[in-house]
Amino acid sequence: MDPVPPHEPRVTLFVTILSLFLTATLLVGAGVAVSDYIQNRRNAIRLASETFEEKIGRINERRLAFFAAPVLIAQQFHDDPILQQPAGSKDVNLKMIISSLALNPQISAVYAGYGNGNFFHVLSISDAEKEFVSQLRGPASTRYAIQEIRTDGGIRKGSWRFLDADGRQIGLLGDQVATFDPRGRGWYRDARAQPEKLVRNVPYIFATTSQIGMTLARAFDGGAVGVDITLERLMAFVRSVRSNDQQRFVAFDDQQRLLAHFDPERMFKRHPGQNGALELATTEDLVDPVVRQAMRSFSREGPYSSATLEVAGSEYIATVARQVGRDGGLFFILFAAPLSDFMGPLADAASRSFLTAAMIFLLSLPAIIYFAHSIARPLRKLSKEAEMIQAFQLTGPVKIQSRVREVNTLIRSMSGMKGTIREVSKFVPKALVRELLRSEGSLEVGGDTRRISILFSDVRDFTEISEGMRPEALMVNLSAYFEELASLIIQENGTVDKFIGDAIFAFWNAPLPVARHEHVACMTALKCRAALRRLNSRWTSEGLEPWHTRFGVHVGQAVLGNVGSADRIDYTAIGDTVNVASRLEGLNKFYGTSILTSGQIAAVCAGEFLFRRVDRSQPKGAGKPLDVFELLGALQGPEELRATREMTDLVADWNRVYQVYANGDWLRTLDALHEFAGEHPEDAIAGIYLSRVIGFVLEPPPQDWDGTTHFAQK
Amino acid sequence: MMSKVEPLPISAVWQGFERKSFPAGATIFAEGETGTAAFILLRGDVTFRAGREAGRERALTELKPGQMFGVHAVMAGARRGATAITTHGCEVMNVSGDKLRQKLEDADPFVRYWVDYLSKRIIDLSTQ
Numbered sequence A: 001m002d003p004v005p006p007h008e009p010r011v012t013l014f015v016t017i018l019s020l021f022l023t024a025t026l027l028v029g030a031g032v033a034v035s036d037y038i039q040n041r042r043n044a045i046r047l048a049s050e051t052f053e054e055k056i057g058r059i060n061e062r063r064l065a066f067f068a069a070p071v072l073i074a075q076q077f078h079d080d081p082i083l084q085q086p087a088g089s090k091d092v093n094l095k096m097i098i099s100s101l102a103l104n105p106q107i108s109a110v111y112a113g114y115g116n117g118n119f120f121h122v123l124s125i126s127d128a129e130k131e132f133v134s135q136l137r138g139p140a141s142t143r144y145a146i147q148e149i150r151t152d153g154g155i156r157k158g159s160w161r162f163l164d165a166d167g168r169q170i171g172l173l174g175d176q177v178a179t180f181d182p183r184g185r186g187w188y189r190d191a192r193a194q195p196e197k198l199v200r201n202v203p204y205i206f207a208t209t210s211q212i213g214m215t216l217a218r219a220f221d222g223g224a225v226g227v228d229i230t231l232e233r234l235m236a237f238v239r240s241v242r243s244n245d246q247q248r249f250v251a252f253d254d255q256q257r258l259l260a261h262f263d264p265e266r267m268f269k270r271h272p273g274q275n276g277a278l279e280l281a282t283t284e285d286l287v288d289p290v291v292r293q294a295m296r297s298f299s300r301e302g303p304y305s306s307a308t309l310e311v312a313g314s315e316y317i318a319t320v321a322r323q324v325g326r327d328g329g330l331f332f333i334l335f336a337a338p339l340s341d342f343m344g345p346l347a348d349a350a351s352r353s354f355l356t357a358a359m360i361f362l363l364s365l366p367a368i369i370y371f372a373h374s375i376a377r378p379l380r381k382l383s384k385e386a387e388m389i390q391a392f393q394l395t396g397p398v399k400i401q402s403r404v405r406e407v408n409t410l411i412r413s414m415s416g417m418k419g420t421i422r423e424v425s426k427f428v429p430k431a432l433v434r435e436l437l438r439s440e441g442s443l444e445v446g447g448d449t450r451r452i453s454i455l456f457s458d459v460r461d462f463t464e465i466s467e468g469m470r471p472e473a474l475m476v477n478l479s480a481y482f483e484e485l486a487s488l489i490i491q492e493n494g495t496v497d498k499f500i501g502d503a504i505f506a507f508w509n510a511p512l513p514v515a516r517h518e519h520v521a522c523m524t525a526l527k528c529r530a531a532l533r534r535l536n537s538r539w540t541s542e543g544l545e546p547w548h549t550r551f552g553v554h555v556g557q558a559v560l561g562n563v564g565s566a567d568r569i570d571y572t573a574i575g576d577t578v579n580v581a582s583r584l585e586g587l588n589k590f591y592g593t594s595i596l597t598s599g600q601i602a603a604v605c606a607g608e609f610l611f612r613r614v615d616r617s618q619p620k621g622a623g624k625p626l627d628v629f630e631l632l633g634a635l636q637g638p639e640e641l642r643a644t645r646e647m648t649d650l651v652a653d654w655n656r657v658y659q660v661y662a663n664g665d666w667l668r669t670l671d672a673l674h675e676f677a678g679e680h681p682e683d684a685i686a687g688i689y690l691s692r693v694i695g696f697v698l699e700p701p702p703q704d705w706d707g708t709t710h711f712a713q714k
Numbered sequence B: 001m002m003s004k005v006e007p008l009p010i011s012a013v014w015q016g017f018e019r020k021s022f023p024a025g026a027t028i029f030a031e032g033e034t035g036t037a038a039f040i041l042l043r044g045d046v047t048f049r050a051g052r053e054a055g056r057e058r059a060l061t062e063l064k065p066g067q068m069f070g071v072h073a074v075m076a077g078a079r080r081g082a083t084a085i086t087t088h089g090c091e092v093m094n095v096s097g098d099k100l101r102q103k104l105e106d107a108d109p110f111v112r113y114w115v116d117y118l119s120k121r122i123i124d125l126s127t128q
Helices: A013-079 A091-103 A127-135 A186-193 A231-241 A289-301 A340-390 A405-424 A430-439 A462-467 A471-491 A517-541 A576-591 A599-605 A645-662 A666-679 A684-698 B010-014 B071-076 B097-106 B109-127
Strands: A109-114 A119-124 A144-152 A155-163 A169-177 A212-220 A223-230 A248-253 A258-261 A268-270 A278-280 A304-311 A314-324 A330-338 A446-459 A495-500 A503-508 A549-564 A569-574 A595-598 A609-618 A626-634 B017-022 B027-029 B037-044 B046-050 B058-063 B083-085 B090-096
Touching: A013 A091, A013 A109, A013 A212, A013 A223, A013 A231, A013 A304, A013 A314, A013 A330, A013 A340, A091 A109, A091 A119, A091 A144, A186 A212, A186 A223, A212 A231, A223 A231, A248 A289, A289 A304, A289 A314, A289 A330, A314 A340, A330 A340, A340 A405, A446 A462, A446 A471, A446 A517, A446 A576, A471 A495, A471 A503, A471 A517, A495 A569, A503 A517, A503 A576, A517 A549, A517 A595, A517 A599, A517 A609, A517 A626, A549 A576, A549 A599, A569 A576, A576 A595, A576 A609, A576 A626, A576 A684, A595 A599, A599 A609, A599 A626, A609 A645, A609 A684, A626 A645, A645 A666, A645 A684, A666 A684, A666 B010, A666 B037, A684 B010, A684 B037, B037 B046, B037 B071, B037 B097, B071 B097, B071 B109, B090 B097, B097 B109
Parallel strands: A549 A595
Antiparallel strands: A109 A119, A109 A223, A119 A144, A144 A155, A155 A169, A212 A223, A248 A258, A248 A330, A268 A278, A304 A314, A314 A330, A446 A503, A446 A549, A495 A503, A549 A569, A595 A626, A609 A626, B017 B090, B027 B083, B037 B090, B046 B058, B046 B083
């Protein structure tokens, strides 16, 4: 089964390093910003708490200021002897009363009720009361309206006088039967019930104007005075407490009755059982979700200075403060505001810190890119170098520098490895090493059968040559000789299996496939012969003996594979094909030739090379006879490899001789050889045939002779 | 059969061999002559005749192409024991004494001894 190929990452090191740097910078920036935000939020809550204290203080100040005048006026009227008189004109005090009302717009009315049912009432007309005046048919410019109710002859009669802003009477509504009786009013009863103190009742609907408001009342002997503050005016005060519409302000007393509400509409509710009469709302009737949540905290924990609420996705800060009124009564102020009211400037600061982080990030980006690049570039080059090593391009050292120590160590190791592979590859077939590097595989003992072309070479009389030379000089020459031949073979995609003494054993089509390997082997043999001519020419000029090399070329099936032990494995070819190639090389000695090939090679390559049929031989130990051909040259190609005209003529003449020889007519063969000798007197193969044919004349071979010459030696 | 020495060019191999043609009735060599060369009958006929010196010449044997003759006198350094004539004409290959001896030199010592022994034995028998 094939191993599953691992996922190939597409992200480069540069991008990875850059991303890490950027992520780190972004995280630090975000961390600073978040930490800033948290700190800001904490500060905001603290600020809110402080602001609330200040706010409550201000509310109290305003409350006191708001109620101070009404209280003072109520007290003053209570002490006024003229006002204490149930009968008689009060006009003496009217100017003082009007000026008090003018100075204190929060007061809508002052009045006095008497035990006999009389009633004196001065009304300050603001926009809210104008409709009431018009109902009485009073002038539109009325600023003050004075109502007086007296008992006249057992009949209670009332009148209205209308004054302008300067106190001039501008209208009058004459005596009418009065239905209003102060004695039945709550303020009167409450004040009479507690004669020693100023009574503040909860908001209610004023009987005269139908306005909503509250009354400060104080009893005197024979009656009580009252000062009205309309809710409208109270609300103007409440609104002044809030900075914006998102802030909530509610005041309620210890009986949970509302004293103030940021939305005046919520102050009262319709009583379900009394024909829908209005009554004061309680904290139970609060519907605003922020207020309700703030109240829940209050219900659990009582008053608190600061609490954070989350309502509908928004954060609020709320406080509920306990207060003691001027009259000693307890009441509570609830104030709530969105956290953003306090975070506003802080959020700006946070966004500034974000901006600063972004600026630092942008400014540091070129430096980050530079550093990422300086780390990634040597590694990228090193990766290319590794690919080149895998592609078996091993020339030159690895010339890369890095600022990073570990990377430099890696570069040095890679350079060393490259050199080692370069040196080791000299000991093994390069194609095999290349294949191993390419396939990232490992070697195992084993093999397979494949058709390969084999070349054997051997130096003629090497023993004599080596005996006549100093060993050092011999090694130098031998190295030069091998370098010349082996590099040619490798260049032609051949696998140099091994050097055996002065012999070379090489083959084609393994481990890598080689197209037309028979032709390549023949061409390489010719190239080697030409290269040796040049080498010999150089050696001769240096006073050295030339070397003559013989080649044997064969093609056939051979077992290719790794042979050896676990420590030392040789990639090699074994089998009869290899032996035949070796014997062909050896036969050169007998035939006086330099390149002998098998009939199989000649059959494949005859179209491109000039071959001469040499013999049908069976060296000792060979299983079957072998058709032997001499490779003379290429039909096309460079001159030094190409067959000459003489060679072509020789082969043509020889073929005629051989044809007669093949017919077994020895006398005519002698004739043909005689003629051939005239044209080619130096031909040694013909000489062999001449000797052989003379022998055949004397003693012809058996009738069933297949033309094979048997050799007693290998 | 495979020799350590380099094979000779055909011109060198031819040396010592000479093709000769004899017309009908010609004598190739005569009885009593010194034997300097052997012959291989290539074509035609050769008949050995002996006893001419004694005046009672008789035909000894008739050769066929592919047979060698005249070897003994060359190898043993003796005179021709018979006359070789051709009745209808022939073509022979003259093998020089040197060539014969060279061939013998090239041969295995045992074979060389054997040939030498046989030659001497023939001489002994013919002188008896």
